[in-house]
Amino acid sequence: MKHSILVVDDDELLLGFMEEILTKEGFKVHAFESPVKATEYLEKNSVDLVITDVKMNEMTGDEVLANVKKNYPDTGVIMITGFGNINHAVRALHKGAFDYMTKPFKAKEILYRVNRYFNADPEERDKKPKSVAHSPREDKKGDLVSPVDNSDETENKFIGNDPQIKKLMRIIPQIARNTAPVLIQGESGTGKEVFAHQIHVNSNRAQGPYIKINCANLPSELVESTLFGHLEGSFTGATSDRQGAFDAAEGGTLLLDEITEIKLNVQAKLLRVLQENEFYRVGSQEPVKADVRILATSNRNIAEAISEKQFREDLYYRLNVFPVEIPPLRDRKTDIPVLANYFVEHYSTKYGLEKKELSEELLNHLVQQEWRGNVRELNNKIHRGIILAQDSDKITMEHINHEMFSSVDDNLNKEVLATDLPLMSIEDMELQLIQKALEHTQGNQKKAAKLLGISDRTIRNKLKNLEEDED
Numbered sequence: 001m002k003h004s005i006l007v008v009d010d011d012e013l014l015l016g017f018m019e020e021i022l023t024k025e026g027f028k029v030h031a032f033e034s035p036v037k038a039t040e041y042l043e044k045n046s047v048d049l050v051i052t053d054v055k056m057n058e059m060t061g062d063e064v065l066a067n068v069k070k071n072y073p074d075t076g077v078i079m080i081t082g083f084g085n086i087n088h089a090v091r092a093l094h095k096g097a098f099d100y101m102t103k104p105f106k107a108k109e110i111l112y113r114v115n116r117y118f119n120a121d122p123e124e125r126d127k128k129p130k131s132v133a134h135s136p137r138e139d140k141k142g143d144l145v146s147p148v149d150n151s152d153e154t155e156n157k158f159i160g161n162d163p164q165i166k167k168l169m170r171i172i173p174q175i176a177r178n179t180a181p182v183l184i185q186g187e188s189g190t191g192k193e194v195f196a197h198q199i200h201v202n203s204n205r206a207q208g209p210y211i212k213i214n215c216a217n218l219p220s221e222l223v224e225s226t227l228f229g230h231l232e233g234s235f236t237g238a239t240s241d242r243q244g245a246f247d248a249a250e251g252g253t254l255l256l257d258e259i260t261e262i263k264l265n266v267q268a269k270l271l272r273v274l275q276e277n278e279f280y281r282v283g284s285q286e287p288v289k290a291d292v293r294i295l296a297t298s299n300r301n302i303a304e305a306i307s308e309k310q311f312r313e314d315l316y317y318r319l320n321v322f323p324v325e326i327p328p329l330r331d332r333k334t335d336i337p338v339l340a341n342y343f344v345e346h347y348s349t350k351y352g353l354e355k356k357e358l359s360e361e362l363l364n365h366l367v368q369q370e371w372r373g374n375v376r377e378l379n380n381k382i383h384r385g386i387i388l389a390q391d392s393d394k395i396t397m398e399h400i401n402h403e404m405f406s407s408v409d410d411n412l413n414k415e416v417l418a419t420d421l422p423l424m425s426i427e428d429m430e431l432q433l434i435q436k437a438l439e440h441t442q443g444n445q446k447k448a449a450k451l452l453g454i455s456d457r458t459i460r461n462k463l464k465n466l467e468e469d470e471d
Contacts, residue, residue, distance in 0.1 A: 003118055004028040004046070008038040008064060009053040009080070014103070017352055018051065021107045022114065035059035039067055047075060049117055051110075054081035054092075062092070069096040076117050080105070106350075158194045159342055162332035168195065168324065175322050176202035181274060183259075183319040184297045186326030188450070189376030192297040193257065195326060200253040205293060208252030213245050216258040224266050225282050234283025246279055249292045259296040259319070260305050261457075267312045270294075274318040294319070300455060310457075329371040329378065336367050339375060343382035344395065356389060359396045373450070434459055 005027050009015040012033060019031040030047065032038035036058045042050075050068050054061035065077050078099045079092050092100050099113050158169060175182060176199045184192045193212070200210045218226055225235075229244035245254055256262075262270070273279045274294065278287040296319050305311035329336065340358055348356055358366075362385075371377055385399040392399075437448035438459075449456040 002026060002028045003048045004030065005049045005051060005114065006038060006041065006047045007031045007051045008035050008056070008061075009033070009051075010035075010056045010058075011053070014351075017107075017350075018110065020352065021110065025111055025114075027114070035061075035064055039064065042068070042072060042075075046072075049076045049078065049114065051078045051080065051114075054079055062095070065092065065095055065097055078113055078117065080110075157342070158191060158198050159338060160332060160335035161338055162327070162335045164327045164332060165335060168326070171324075172198050173202055175199055175324075177204070179205075179293045180321040181294045181296065181319045182322040182324060183302075183316075184295065184324045184326065185302065186297075186299065187328050187374055188299045189374035190326040190328055191375050192299075192326055193255070195324065196255050196295045196297060199295060200255075203253070203293070205252050209249050210253050210255070211245050211249040212255040212257060214257045216261040223262055224269065227266070228269065228279050228281050228288075230282035231284050234281075238283070244281070246273065246290050246292055247288075251291055253293045253295060256294065256296045258298060258300075260298045260300045260302060260311050264310070264312060267315050271312065271315045271318060274315075300457065329374045333367055336371075336378065337363055339378055340366055340382055343379050344386065347383055347386040351386065351390070353386065353390055354393060356386065356393055356395055358385075359394050362395060362397050362400060365397060365400075431462060434462055 005022055007015060007018050007022070007029060008031075009018070010033050015031050015033060019029050022029045030038075030041060030045075032041065035052070035056050038050075038052075039059070050064065052061045052064045061079050061081070065079065068075050068077050076098045077096065078101065079097050080101050080103060098117050101109065101113060158165075158172075160166070160169075172195075182196070182199060184195055186192050197210070200206060213226060215223065225238075225242070225244065227245050229242050229247055230238050232238055232240050256270075259270075269279065273290055273292075276287075277291070278289050280287055302311060302316055306313050306316060329339075337358075340363065344356055344358060348354070366378070366381070373380075381400050382395075385395040388399040389395045433452060434448065437451050438445070441447035441451065445456045445459050449459050452459075
């Protein structure tokens with residue numbers, strides 16, 4: 001008897017990919033782009049397993065999960081997302097999801113997850129999943145933590161023919177064969193996380209956990225608890241003991257992404273880990289030994305951060321055993337064709353499409369661009385081109401710069417440069433430009449900073465100074 005699977009994802013290409021793969025494997029598949037229609041189907045039909053995306057317009061994956069667990073308790077749920085993080089993985093699994101995986105994934109990975117569900121004893125299906133690659137893992141004391149966010153950046157290889165890149169590639173094995181900290185610097189989107197991931201997979205810790213913490217995205221009050229864990233009652237909301245990222249990374253590697261965003265008091269505790277190989281959970285006086293290799297990244301000028309008393313100089317020297325700097329894409333333009341063709345192959349394979357190539361006109365256009373968003377921006381452009389050119393064997397300018405995409409950012413740059421500003425100080429002019437950028441990005445400081453070519457910390461400092469002057 002064939003097992004029946006209901007798949008819900010509003011990404012049409014990915015939905016088709018999953019439907020094809022699972023059908024070929026012998027499963028009876030019911031695929032829906034609309035989660036509302038999927039739940040309506042469930043009211044009249046029985047299925048064995050639901051695979052649902054997390055972020056959808058009509059309903060969230062969490063709502064789908066809640067509906068299934070309430071009304072169809074014998075039906076399993078696997079959640080997939082391109083926005084995976086530790087907290088959501090924990091919540092999903094404790095709410096009854098059997099497994100949780102992040103995009104992109106290969107055919108063999110989703111088949112492994114599905115078969116693991118059907119091969120498990122019914123009693124086991126309600127238990128927490130065991131440690132597997134690219135999924136939340138169960139640590140020694142039962143707390144669930146998510147490993148590195150499996151975005152395209154960490155799935156892609158660190159590649160290029162530029163002499164600077166070749167030099168970096170040559171030193172990866174040497175850096176990987178020890179446990180010393182590594183500090184990786186470079187602009188946003190240059191591939192710092194890719195380089196860090198390569199260090200881990202080439203090390204003798206490759207079979208151990210690889211945990212990534214994005215320090216810039218964590219609320220300041222949760223950074224210490226996320227890193228070191230906490231005891232029940234140690235602060236408001238701490239309703240139970242919880243282990244942190246250092247526990248999760250035991251025997252493996254911990255990547256602290258954008259480490260310069262961590263506050264000074266937590267930096268001091270990180271310094272202790274590097275010096276003593278031990279840490280304290282929030283609310284505890286008992287040291288915990290840490291067998292963890294630390295990798296750190298930053299897109300900031302660290303010398304500037306130190307001079308502004310925003311980053312500890314002693315922590316910098318502890319981390320800077322192997323200083324690595326990833327050059328921006330504009331400084332290695334010979335790598336643009338190499339990377340572009342790699343992304344073409346990557347996404348063609350991901351979506352099960354026939355082999356494609358870039359037109360000569362498009363390739364020349366790509367090489368001439370400045371790529372302020374670096375490799376990540378190029379990746380996104382090619383991803384777009386693959387999707388729009390799925391019925392063609394050649395990706396052209398029209399597929400990349402399609403009229404359906406807004407040029408609002410380019411227009412804003414022109415507006416900013418062309419604005420007739422009255423005579424004013426440079427400081428006032430800066431504030432006016434920041435205000436325009438924030439209006440355009442609806443208050444998103446990170447997007448405004450990228451638009452203006454400055455750091456979001458610079459924006460925060462400018463606005464803080466303005467508030468102090470007004471007071």
